[in-house]
Amino acid sequence: MATAASNTTQQDQTSCKVFRRLDPAALTPDSIHRLVVGEDTSLRVLTQTEATVELGDPFATMLLLRGTFPRTAGEVLAAFEQLTGTDDPPKGPMFFLVGDGSQIPVTPETVDLARNMRFLVTLGNGPEGADVLFSSFQPEEGNVELMAWDRATGGFNYYQTVGESSAWVFAGNSRHALVEPSEGEGPFESHPSGNFIMKELRSPWINWHSPAAPIMPSAFSDDDPLRNHPWVAGKEPSGAITLETSVARPGIERWTRARFAAIVANGGQINRPERIIRQILTSPAINLISSHNVSANAASSDTVELPQTFFVDSSLTDIAGLAPPPPFAVPGEIYTQSLQTFDVKLTDGAKFVQPGDTHFAFVVPERAFEDQAVLAEAARVGLVTLRLAACLLMVDFPNPIFSTRRRGLLAHVPSSATLADGAGAFSDAFADAIVAAATEPGTPERDFADRWTLKDGWKESFDAELAAYFTAVTDRLTTQAGFDDYFRLAESRRDRVRTMPIAESPLLFASTNIPPTPRTMTANGTVQEG
Incomplete structure (x- = not known):
């Protein structure tokens, strides 16, 4: 087997x-070529036989x-x-x-703004989403990222081109995201459970072309070849609506079903249930959500609607069956004052500075749909009863x-599990x-117990506990001090996202003068620092 590059360094592998x-x-x-980071120590060329055995997706079988x-x-x-109908191309x-x-x-x-x-x-x-997905900044340039569903083994195969080379690098399958030593390495740093990422998954899909926020020709300079490119002119009319409902959600559910089907096929034996529970208790991935209000119109709006999932996990309602939260909103004048207090502006960190928030107001991270799908x-x-989940x-x-x-509860996950042992x-x-570890008051173990x-x-x-919390939050949203606290909390969560690989541009969030420090919400609707 030929090798074609120097060994990856330990830093590269993260x-x-x-x-x-x-x-x-x-x-x-x-x-x-094959480079499953963490598993492969160097880039190597796959033989035809090796590639045929490992790669069962249409990109590999019909083209490569x-x-x-x-x-x-x-x-x-x-x-x-160019494939004929007899090939059954996607x-x-x-x-x-x-x-x-x-x-x-x-x-x-703004002509030079990236x-x-x-x-x-x-x-x-x-119905199960797309079989082939590929992304590129320019249709006529290299450095293409591609995912394709493996019809033989399940999961998405990840591919990458490098510069102007005609070679393709196979970077792993979705299942490599879940096992050592490839877990969290290479593409699975950004795709921690092996899923397709649409970080702005739900309406109003900030940054995606959609009826809520069309990407207009004015976003391209007059001499930009993309301005009149067929891919721009032919973009899906409903944009992000179609992407969410026909590609992202069904694709995520497709891989999640396949992942658990493999467990069932293995006699229900789970050697690392902690890997599943981690997606329930922690935030290995996130989605972004915002108000439906355009921030530029906030000053003239009676209220600015706020995402419910900033305040509570929608899984408590959608999966555990608890009562839904009420709508949350802040008076427009209070929201506008917070923008001034915290010197909110969009900036690229260089020349571009635009006072105010992102296009849609109050962009914040929320629990990732891929983690909800696992739950x-x-x-x-x-594996998990609704009572335990709640x-x-x-x-x-x-x-x-x-x-x-919640992360602290991972210490108590049993080392193995078998579905055949029966529900619960x-x-x-x-x-x-x-419960056995719940010996001290105020600990997460005692809260659970x-x-x-x-x-x-x-x-x-639980419904009564949540109702009291929702009332406290609603009351605080009527005051400047209350919303200012929530704005600081939001910025703390954004700071966490800024350290994640999905934060590829300073324009993802607006910048503020809020000092970086950990902040948490309490059950009485107040925010604690430190």
Whole structure:
């Protein structure tokens, strides 16, 4: 087996940027290379036999394994379009457009602003999502990222081109995100559970072209070749609506079902249940959500609607069946005053500065849909009971993401589980371990234990607890001091996201003068610092 590059360093193995560091000249043209970071110590060329065994997705079987090696995103699409009907090629395409600065028109002052405009193209769109998805900043340039569903083994296969080389690098399958030593390495730093990422998953889909915020020709300069490019002109009319409902959600659910189906096929044996529970208790991934109010109109608005999931995990309602929260909103004048108090502005950290918030107001992280899908599937197969899920999520419930208290419960996850033991066996064992450790008041273990002992009356008790919290939050939203506290809390959560690989541009969030420090919400609706 040929090798084609120097060994990766330990630092490389913790970053998806490893592929950007590869030297295009070190790759063998028109070849499939393999670099599953953490598992492979060096880049190597796969033989035809090796590639045929490992790669069962349509990109590999219909193009690469037949000797077709497109160099750019445009060539990928053209190669699929040239396939005949007897090949049963994936149908499509659909074009989507996103950019962190997509709502900032090009003017003489902003012409040099990096808007991070990029395309997503999907093929083979069906009830379970797309079979092939690829992303590129320019259709006629290299450095293409591609995912394709493996029809033989399940999961998405991840591919990458490097510069202008015609070689493709296979970076792993979704299942590599879940096992050592590839877990969290290479592309799975950004895709921690092996899923497709649409970080702005829900309406109003800030940054994506959509009816709520169309990406207009004014976002491109007059001489930009993309301004009149067919992919721009032919972008999906409903944009992010279609991407969410027809690509992202079904694709995430597809991989999640396949992941648990593999467990069932293995006799229900789970050697690392902590890997599943981590997606319930912690925030390995996030989505972004915002108000539906355009921030520029806030001053003239009676109220600015706020995302419910900033205040509470929607899984408590959608999966555990608890009562939903009320709508949350802040008076427009209070929101506007907070923008002034905290010197809120959009900036690229260089020349561009625009006073005010992002296009849609109050962009904040929320619990990732991919983690909610894991919880739902874990409940469906009987690994986690709804009672256990509710008791876990009610620990530190005012902080639906980035909760250090809930994270502490991971210490009590049993080392293995078997679905064949019957519904609730793992849940009881996990709960018993937490309760046994609940010796001190004020600990997350005691919080859990107090709720677990409620047994049949847990729903009514939790609903009452949440209702009191929602009332406290609603009351504080009517005051400047209350919303200022929530704005500071939001900035603390944004600061966490800024350290994540999905934060690729300073335009993702507005900047503020708020000092970086940890902040947490309490059950009485107040915010604590430190």
